Amino acid sequence: MMNVFFVGAGPGDPELITVKGQRLLGQADIIIYAGSLVNPALLSLAKNGAAIYNSASMTLDEVIAVVEQGVKENKLVVRLHTGDPSIYGAIQEQMDKLAGKSIAFEVIPGVSSFLATAAALKQEYTLPDVSQTVIITRLEGRTPVPEKEKLVKLASHEATMCIFLSVHMLDNVVKELIDGGYPAETPVAIVQKASWPDQKIYRGALKTIAQIARENNIDRTAMIVVGKVLDTNYALSRLYAPEFGHMFREAK
Ligand code: SAH
Numbered sequence: 001m002m003n004v005f006f007v008g009a010g011p012g013d014p015e016l017i018t019v020k021g022q023r024l025l026g027q028a029d030i031i032i033y034a035g036s037l038v039n040p041a042l043l044s045l046a047k048n049g050a051a052i053y054n055s056a057s058m059t060l061d062e063v064i065a066v067v068e069q070g071v072k073e074n075k076l077v078v079r080l081h082t083g084d085p086s087i088y089g090a091i092q093e094q095m096d097k098l099a100g101k102s103i104a105f106e107v108i109p110g111v112s113s114f115l116a117t118a119a120a121l122k123q124e125y126t127l128p129d130v131s132q133t134v135i136i137t138r139l140e141g142r143t144p145v146p147e148k149e150k151l152v153k154l155a156s157h158e159a160t161m162c163i164f165l166s167v168h169m170l171d172n173v174v175k176e177l178i179d180g181g182y183p184a185e186t187p188v189a190i191v192q193k194a195s196w197p198d199q200k201i202y203r204g205a206l207k208t209i210a211q212i213a214r215e216n217n218i219d220r221t222a223m224i225v226v227g228k229v230l231d232t233n234y235a236l237s238r239l240y241a242p243e244f245g246h247m248f249r250e251a252k
Contacts (some may be wrong), residue, residue: 004067004077004103006091008084008110009033013195014041015109024108026215029075032063034089037082037221039196055079064097071103084112087136088164114162117223120201123189125160127229128237133159139166139173155180160227167192167222170210177226178206187202192222203230 005024010016017025025031025045033043035056043052055063063079070077081089085107098105114136118125125134135154138145147153154161155177167190174229184207192200204212206226209252245251 001074002104002106002183003075003107004079004098006079006081006085006105006107007097008108008112009038009042009080009082010111011083011113011116011195012039012193012199013116014039014045014197016116017042018108019112021108021110024076024078027076028078030066030070030077032058032066032077032081033080034082038080038107048201049206060077060097062091063094064101066123067098068101068103079108082113083116084110087112087114088138113194113221113223114225117162117189117191117225120188120191120194120199121225121230123225123230125162125225125227125229130228130231131158131160133157135159135161136164137161138164139169139176141165141169151176152180155182158182158186158228160229161225163224167213167224168219170213170218170224173224174210182206182226186226186228188234189230190218190222190226191225192218192220 007021007024008020010146022045025042026047028046028050030051032053032055035054046052053066066122067077067079079094081091085091097106126132135157137149137151137154139151151173158181163173186206186207188204188206188209190202190209190213202212202216202218239246242252
């Protein structure tokens with residue numbers, strides 16, 4: 001029987017967890033959730049008597065020990081991660097430890113915050129003639145970023161960029177992006193706490209956004225989006241053009 005599930009909690013709004021994730025949360029005997037970014041409202045889905053752990057104060061080995069003990073007692077364990085667990089979720093090390101102990105598990109995906117950010121902005125990231133690529137990245141912090149992936153190098157593509165974990169280093173973000181090739185006028189949006197009740201949206205350009213962020217004290221959970229897609233000029237999608245046939249519709 002499958003007893004261990006890594007579940008994506010979604011970006012904040014408790015209705016943005018998957019149906020499967022919601023069901024598992026309600027059935028779990030043990031829930032280990034990832035600290036401050038998981039909306040506590042999700043924990044109210046837990047059944048009476050479920051044991052709830054905040055992993056923010058736990059080491060990797062402590063987390064694994066709780067999972068292992070739960071499995072021994074044939075309990076259902078949910079490891080709840082913010083957004084989608086595959087993005088900056090530090091789940092690989094957990095999964096590898098479990099695999100090393102021959103503990104089976106499954107991963108239930110979630111709505112990542114960069115997608116909730118697009119929804120908040122009412123923005124498509126992939127506009128014809130503007131950008132067909134989304135780069136998900138971060139500025140180096142305590143976690144190193146490989147040399148070839150430094151912002152200054154990625155910037156040369158001028159693609160749509162979603163930058164996690166970096167809003168507190170916005171001056172450096174801006175410098176690297178401009179040094180790397182984005183014009184200083186390139187539009188930027190910052191969405192703080194996308195999908196939460198206190199969600200906030202700030203818009204500017206590379207050359208103005210650091211000042212805007214300072215004036216508004218943006219230093220918490222926020223996504224930086226950069227790219228010309230945030231401007232309004234783009235070519236219409238070929239998908240719905242009358243003369244453009246495809247598998248499900250003949251050209252006129
Ligand atoms: N696995 C998560 C990301 C965890 S890293 C996901 O898929 O979204 C934490 C970073 O995610 C934060 O520093 C911030 O950049 C971003 N983030 C998480 N939740 C957010 C939200 N509701 N709104 C904006 N950014 C968010």
